[in-house]
Amino acid sequence: MNTTPQRYTVTAALPYTNGPLHIGHLAGVYVPADIYARFLRMQGKDVAFVCGSDEHGVAIPMKAKKEGVTPQQLIDKYHGIIKQSFLDFGISFDNYSRTSAEIHHKTASEIFRKLYEEGKFIEETTAQLFDAEANQFLADRFVTGTCPKCGNPEAYGDQCETCGSSLNATDLIDPRSAITGAVPSMKETRHWFLPLDQYQDWLKEWILVGHKRDWKTNVYGQVKSWIDDGLRARAVTRDLEWGIPVPVEGAEGKVLYVWFDAPIGYISSTKEWAAREGKNWEDYWKAKDTKLVHFIGKDNIVFHCLIFPIILKAEGSYILPDNVPANEFLNLEGNKLSTSKNWAVWLHEYLVEFPGQQDVLRYALTANAPETKDNDFTWKDFQARNNNELVAIFGNFINRVVVLTDKYYSGEVPQPGQYSDVDEQTIVTLRAYPSVIASSIEKYRFREAQGELMNLARLGNKYLADEEPWKMIKTDEERVKTVMYVALQIAAALATLSEPFLPFTSAKLKKILNMEQENAPGDEGTLWTEISTKKSLLNAGHHIGKAELLFSKIEDEQIQHQLEKLEATKAANAAENKKVEPQKETATFEDFTKMDLRVGTIVEATKMPKADKLLVLKINTGLDTRTIVSGIAESFKPEDIIGKKVTVLLNLAPRKLRGVESEGMILMTEDAKGKLVFLNPDVEGVENGAVIS
Numbered sequence: 177m178n179t180t181p182q183r184y185t186v187t188a189a190l191p192y193t194n195g196p197l198h199i200g201h202l203a204g205v206y207v208p209a210d211i212y213a214r215f216l217r218m219q220g221k222d223v224a225f226v227c228g229s230d231e232h233g234v235a236i237p238m239k240a241k242k243e244g245v246t247p248q249q250l251i252d253k254y255h256g257i258i259k260q261s262f263l264d265f266g267i268s269f270d271n272y273s274r275t276s277a278e279i280h281h282k283t284a285s286e287i288f289r290k291l292y293e294e295g296k297f298i299e300e301t302t303a304q305l306f307d308a309e310a311n312q313f314l315a316d317r318f319v320t321g322t323c324p325k326c327g328n329p330e331a332y333g334d335q336c337e338t339c340g341s342s343l344n345a346t347d348l349i350d351p352r353s354a355i356t357g358a359v360p361s362m363k364e365t366r367h368w369f370l371p372l373d374q375y376q377d378w379l380k381e382w383i384l385v386g387h388k389r390d391w392k393t394n395v396y397g398q399v400k401s402w403i404d405d406g407l408r409a410r411a412v413t414r415d416l417e418w419g420i421p422v423p424v425e426g427a428e429g430k431v432l433y434v435w436f437d438a439p440i441g442y443i444s445s446t447k448e449w450a451a452r453e454g455k456n457w458e459d460y461w462k463a464k465d466t467k468l469v470h471f472i473g474k475d476n477i478v479f480h481c482l483i484f485p486i487i488l489k490a491e492g493s494y495i496l497p498d499n500v501p502a503n504e505f506l507n508l509e510g511n512k513l514s515t516s517k518n519w520a521v522w523l524h525e526y527l528v529e530f531p532g533q534q535d536v537l538r539y540a541l542t543a544n545a546p547e548t549k550d551n552d553f554t555w556k557d558f559q560a561r562n563n564n565e566l567v568a569i570f571g572n573f574i575n576r577v578v579v580l581t582d583k584y585y586s587g588e589v590p591q592p593g594q595y596s597d598v599d600e601q602t603i604v605t606l607r608a609y610p611s612v613i614a615s616s617i618e619k620y621r622f623r624e625a626q627g628e629l630m631n632l633a634r635l636g637n638k639y640l641a642d643e644e645p646w647k648m649i650k651t652d653e654e655r656v657k658t659v660m661y662v663a664l665q666i667a668a669a670l671a672t673l674s675e676p677f678l679p680f681t682s683a684k685l686k687k688i689l690n691m692e693q694e695n696a697p698g699d700e701g702t703l704w705t706e707i708s709t710k711k712s713l714l715n716a717g718h719h720i721g722k723a724e725l726l727f728s729k730i731e732d733e734q735i736q737h738q739l740e741k742l743e744a745t746k747a748a749n750a751a752e753n754k755k756v757e758p759q760k761e762t763a764t765f766e767d768f769t770k771m772d773l774r775v776g777t778i779v780e781a782t783k784m785p786k787a788d789k790l791l792v793l794k795i796n797t798g799l800d801t802r803t804i805v806s807g808i809a810e811s812f813k814p815e816d817i818i819g820k821k822v823t824v825l826l827n828l829a830p831r832k833l834r835g836v837e838s839e840g841m842i843l844m845t846e847d848a849k850g851k852l853v854f855l856n857p858d859v860e861g862v863e864n865g866a867v868i869s
Contacts, residue, residue: 181467183222185460186441188215188267189472189480190230190275193254194239197261198520199553200473200513202558203506203541209471210267211542214676215617218704224460226445227262228280229255231253232419233434234317236356246732247418251276261523265534266679271449281443285423287491288412292424294338296490297368298409305333305345306363307353313415314353314360315433321348323703335475342478351787365415367430368422372407375486379403381497383481389477392620394474395502399481410483412436416780439484442470443494470500477502508553509742518745521553521738530734535678536562536727542677545623562730565630570681571727573636574670577663578688578723580645589664590657591716599662600719602639606632606669607708613673614704629670636666661716664689671786672703681726688721689714727787762849772827773843773868774798781814784834792836797824798864805827805838811852812853823855824867 188209214226231251240250254853255274262272273280289757291297305314311320319333324347326339326564333345345351353360383391383399393400412433419431438729443461448840450457460466470480480500488494507513513520526537540561544551595603605731609632640663645656693713707713713718779801780794789807791814804824823843830839843855 180465180466181221183460183463183465183467184213184216184224185221185442185446185468186216186225186470188225188269188414188477189440189470189471190225190228190441192233192235193229193231193251193258193274194235194255194402195515196257197523197528198366198515199508199523199537199541200506200520201644202265202537203545203551203553204473204503204521206262206267207472207538207541208501208503208545208620211622211625211676212469212471212617214679216612218672218675218702219614220702223270224446224449225270226270226273227269228271228275228277228445229258230434230438230441231255231274232437234315234414234416235419237416237418238317248276254340255554257524257556259270261527264527265523266538268679271452273441273445273448275444277444277448279448280437281420283447284420284432286343287487288432288436288441289423291370291487292368293355294490296370297412298371300409301364301366303362305351305353305360306417307355307360307652309356309358310353312355313363313365314343314351317417318354319345319348319351319353319360320354324349337472337475342501367411367413367415370412370436370483370486370490371409372486375407375489376403376407378489379407379482379486382485387499391499392548394504395477395481395500398474398477398533402478402482411419416639435479436487439479439487441576443790443808444861451629462495464495466495468490468495468497470497472500472502474502499620504548505550506541506546506553507543507550508658509555509739510552513814519742519749523537529728529738532680533562533728533730535681536566536730539566539626539678541748542622542626547623547639555738559730559732562727565779566727567729569630569635570670570674573640573663574667574685574726575632575690575723576640577636577660577667578720581660581664581720584645584649584656584660587720587722589716589720590661591653591795592658592661595662598639598642599658602662603665606633606666609669609673610704610707614635617676622677625851629673629677632666632670636663636670637661638858639666645751654800664714664720665690665712669707672707672713684724684726688724690718690720690736691797770827771825774824774826775840775862775864775866775868776822776824777864778817778822779821781817783809783814784836786833790833793823793842795824795840795842796864797826797840798866799826802839803836804840804842805833806835806842806844806853807842820854821862863864 186209189205191197206354209225213223216344219800236247236250240247243250259272262269307314308313314333316334317332320330322329323331323336323339323341323343325341328338331338331343331348333343333348333351335342344815351360352358378405384403388396411429413427414433415429416431417429419434420437421427422430422432424443448459450460451598472480476575477500480497485496488496492519505512508519508521512517515708527534530536540558541553541563544553544557581589609628613625616628643659645659648659649656665683668689668691671685671691674685740758774797776795776797778793779796782792784792784805789809791806791809791812793804793806794801795804825843828841831839844852844853846852
């Protein structure tokens with residue numbers, strides 16, 4: 177952006193209302209977005225920080241069916257939980273809306289209709305996957321199958337959650353219906369497509385040239401890969417009952433595809449806010465001197481960096497995002513966060529189990545933010561961040577300063593004397609922190625910025641430890657006044673500079689120090705800049721309040737409780753996976769007699785080259801020695817199974833696996849612990865080739 181921004185539109189990815197919020201959502205999107213928005217307001221900037229619940233798409237009716245409620249009941253439930261969790265956690269949205277709102281339906285429909293009337297869409301009749309048993313077309317998440325890019329057997333029709341690739345349902349290998357489990361057929365249907373390929377040259381210029389240096393490397397790299405692979409037309413409508421009806425004639429039974437309507441939720445949320453606040457929403461979406469920034473996770477990069485900008489470009493009157501600082505994923509205790517498997521730390525539960533400790537989680541998530549690579553959240557690290565940093569460094573410094581000021585001066589800021597060289601250097605260092613922290617935030621390096629905040633607390637601790645006012649008070653009372661005055665200036669700076677990162681702590685510290693509130697946007701100067709320019713942040717004679725602990729130590733018992741919850745989840749998942757499989761369709765006696773099951777002995781076993789799961793076995797079947805390729809390499813070492821008697825299905829049609837022809841199958845099962853075991857006929861007197869009947 178060439179012009180100096182006069183206002184900022186900051187968006188955070190719309191959370192999907194098929195479940196509550198967890199720490200992955202917070203670390204990836206909402207904490208960094210909130211830090212940025214709070215920082216901008218503290219600079220006196222005009223900011224619209226908007227979000228809302230994403231309430232359409234295939235997953236909503238699927239989850240509603242699972243919970244035995246209507247889609248509307250489902251979204252009302254989770255919208256309420258999510259909105260309240262954000263409020264309780266201190267995410268400072270100017271507006272939190274929802275895509276089921278009338279204003280959103282109207283806004284999305286208007287944009288679609290304009291593009292439709294201007295011929296920006298391609299209308300095509302294509303063959304799509306259809307579930308005859310359910311009598312409906314299968315859009316994105318109604319289809320599962322094997323990812324063509326990484327081989328994940330549980331990929332969805334819109335995305336593989338293992339490798340992050342964006343997919344079409346027809347891309348999947350061996351697709352099946354998520355509704356009935358049936359193998360779908362192809363059936364023709366008519367839809368409208370956005371021709372992404374027509375904007376490819378423009379995207380190359382706008383992103384690959386224009387944002388090569390200022391966009392994060394993980395974002396730029398993913399976008400470049402998409403563009404280099406060549407963009408294709410993408411459907412903007414779906415055959416569904418749940419969603420925004422396609423607003424043109426002849427589109428009955430069709431809705432706007434969720435990836436088209438959801439990002440428009442930022443615009444409709446801004447409209448809602450502007451109407452309430454008496455502002456002009458177009459200033460925040462159409463004025464050239466407005467800076468638009470999207471905060472998202474890496475799974476949304478393609479939608480916010482390619483598809484939504486193309487929609488805005490095609491519409492013609494909107495500004496484009498200046499930056500899209502997407503984060504990578506956060507894992508939990510070494511495993512990928514999973515809503516379906518309940519492997520998560522849920523925000524609404526955290527707020528109950530750690531009351532008044534919102535800032536501890538904010539701090540831990542920012543300190544370990546997945547800004548450039550996937551990171552791991554562990555409860556032990558969470559405890560250590562609180563006890564060893566927030567309590568021992570930040571909290572310890574503030575407590576010392578306030579207690580000593582109360583003890584020596586009855587809570588009154590003392591009049592300083594002449595500064596020593598140490599005092600002068602400490603004040604110079606203090607005054608540099610606002611610009612250092614601001615520089616990191618403006619580059620979307622929030623982990624780095626928070627680290628500098630803690631360095632300021634460390635500066636205060638070191639200053640007090642070196643000057644030892646508790647000893648000096650006996651010999652040089654005038655010198656102690658200066659030391660305490662300087663320490664109080666550091667405390668006041670921390671109260672202001674901590675606000676974007678630790679808003680509850682900042683408010684508490686300002687109350688303790690009896691500080692005035694920040695200037696309103698538009699006033700001359702802010703407390704942030706005054707740290708660098710003002711001679712005194714707390715004047716001599718100013719009265720502060722009594723000491724209160726900013727942070728409390730987190731005990732081992734609290735952490736053990738959380739670890740036990742996760743272990744219980746792990747056990748429940750294992751039990752769920754071990755549920756007895758339902759009976760398969762009835763087989764006739766003749767079907768059974770076709771199978772030639774024999775006893776055999778493994779006489780040779782080697783690993784298949786470049787395949788982690790496959791062993792190449794030579795098995796003496798009594799009739800011959802034949803090759804069978806088996807996927808048991810992760811459970812057994814080759815040398816441990818030579819001489820093992822096994823049950824072999826002999827007359828299975830041969831099949832080539834990695835160039836090796838497999839001539840049968842060995843029968844396996846799992847024990848109660850999920851360990852793979854042989855169906856073992858290792859009984860005395862049973863010879864190779866013995867028929868199992």
